[in-house]
Amino acid sequence: MQPRIPRHTVIAAIIVGMTLVTLAGFMLPPLAAEITAPSPDAWRVLLGLASVAGVFALYARLLWLNLMRRTAAGHRFGLAAIIAVSWLLPLAFEPGRGWENALLLPSGLIAVVLPLRRAVAVAAVATVVTPVYGAFLGVPPLAVLYEAAGVPIAAFSGYVQVWLFHVVQELQEARARAARSAVGEERLRFARDLHDVLGHSLQAVALRAEVAERYLERDPGRVRKELAEIQSMARDAVSDVREVVRGYRATSLRTELDGMSAVLRAAGIRCASPAVSPELPAHVHEPLGWVAREAATNVLRHSSATWCEIAVSADGDRVALEIVNDGAGRRSAPSGGGGAGSGLAGLAERIVAAGGEFAAGPAGDGTFRVAAAVPAAPPPAVPEPPAVPEPLADAPAARPGGAS
CATH class of the missing domain: 3.30.565.10 (Histidine kinase-like ATPase, C-terminal domain)
Incomplete structure (x- = not known):
């Protein structure tokens, strides 16, 4: 069964929501540990709540804008702010409660906000600096190793996530263009058939009318003959147009x-x-x-x-x-x-x-x-209606089937 693809804004909202759920897995446990501590510090709890809420809101906004292709140079300052808060949180709270997880938060936005070449360089630097900073904070060796592997994985995951979203969006747009193109080609086909059928007939009618005008004073018999031809051509043109509209003739x-x-x-x-x-x-x-x-x-x-x-x-x-x-x-x-x-x-x-x-x-x-x-x-x-008598007595009879 072929899956149904929702609108790109729905897909973007799902991506942002799933990303926030992933971030919550990193940040909510240490925040819950601060709140449920035996003697919680109100200022630290408020600082933790404000920091987590601010990082989540800014992260979601930057991810959404880049998914919608609304990139801007100012987004780098937002990424810098997330990096600063994420790296200061482990210093502001007691070690051992999980705040060192915040060091991995900015990694997913590196390749989303920055151009690809610059993102590769920044991710390489962060892969080295982040575990060194974690070791300085006293993070256990296994957690340091996890951070060293987590930075490039998170950066690559963020890039692939946005890239796949843009691929799906372009496929949807290509499908819409193909549909519009199919309708347009049908209209062009009809226009070509109508031009081929009607253009020659109208040109012939115009030429016959010019000939009749030239002989109007000199040869009334020739004028009547040309008018009869014009009438016959017009009837044939009407019949041809009906055939085109009815179904392209056959x-x-x-x-x-x-x-x-x-x-x-x-x-x-x-x-x-x-x-x-x-x-x-x-x-x-x-x-x-x-x-x-x-x-x-x-x-x-x-x-x-x-x-x-x-x-x-x-x-x-x-x-x-x-x-x-x-x-x-x-x-x-x-x-x-x-x-x-x-x-x-x-x-x-x-x-x-x-x-x-x-x-x-x-x-x-x-x-x-x-x-x-x-x-x-x-x-x-269905019998055809009788032909209308010609107004000119000496005009030739209309061809069979010419009644409009």
Whole structure:
């Protein structure tokens, strides 16, 4: 099962929280020892509480800002303050109560706050100086050895922690860019088809109109002929545009599902292209192809799905398409209410108009399901309305199928 990746701010908050829990394991035992001592010194307890709280707050702030890539030169002063407090605490309290653990606190921030080359140098110096200072404080030899090994490990751990967080953040951003790119490529494809279909026709209409204007006074018969050609070209252009909008002239369900699965995989969503029978009736490709396009757009733009399953079935009376993904729990409002022809609402109207059934919504188990079924038998042909008579008596008849 592929894990779901939360938002980067949630991951950063988890990292900061876990780091503070780790720091608490170092600092709370000696602080508790001061509080529960037989004759606790109120000033020492207050000093310990203030020092631990201040170090924790400053540590969390520096870690959060660097996770969010809000680095600044002033963060070095914050690191210096943590080092100063951590090294002064063992001097201010009685030895043997665990305050020497504070010497390791700044190590995790060295490679987070400082540039990498400088962090390596500082970590190397701290690896030598920290155990020497611990020995000066009277720390047991085993604890000195632990501090000598703990400084580079903590520094490397802090660096890897922030690096992995930034890698995950960049992967999320790359996935979002891939989704936007997929939608943009679809729009560009539609724009190219529309330009190829409509650009030539409009240019031809403009040229015919110029010719008619030239012969307006000299040859009325030529003008009528050019106007009839303009009318015919305009009707053909309208028909071509309808074909483009309807499904890029020849819609193939197999092509649409292959494209959908490829786009989703590029966006980091696990999706396999289903097997589509080559014997599917021709009239089912267009409505079910629209379902595939809209479902892919909704998965990319309105959910954080990690997998998507597609199934095509034919039982003799109808052909069904079902698309299920696991993005229902974090799904935003789909673009289905934008009117007919767009979103899930317009898609439902298309399927119902084709004599089929359509359903879309959460399935109750954290998944979102889109299902459409259309009759296997082709719909009855709708007779075209009669052509409008030409206003010019001697103009040639319009070509068949040209009524708009």
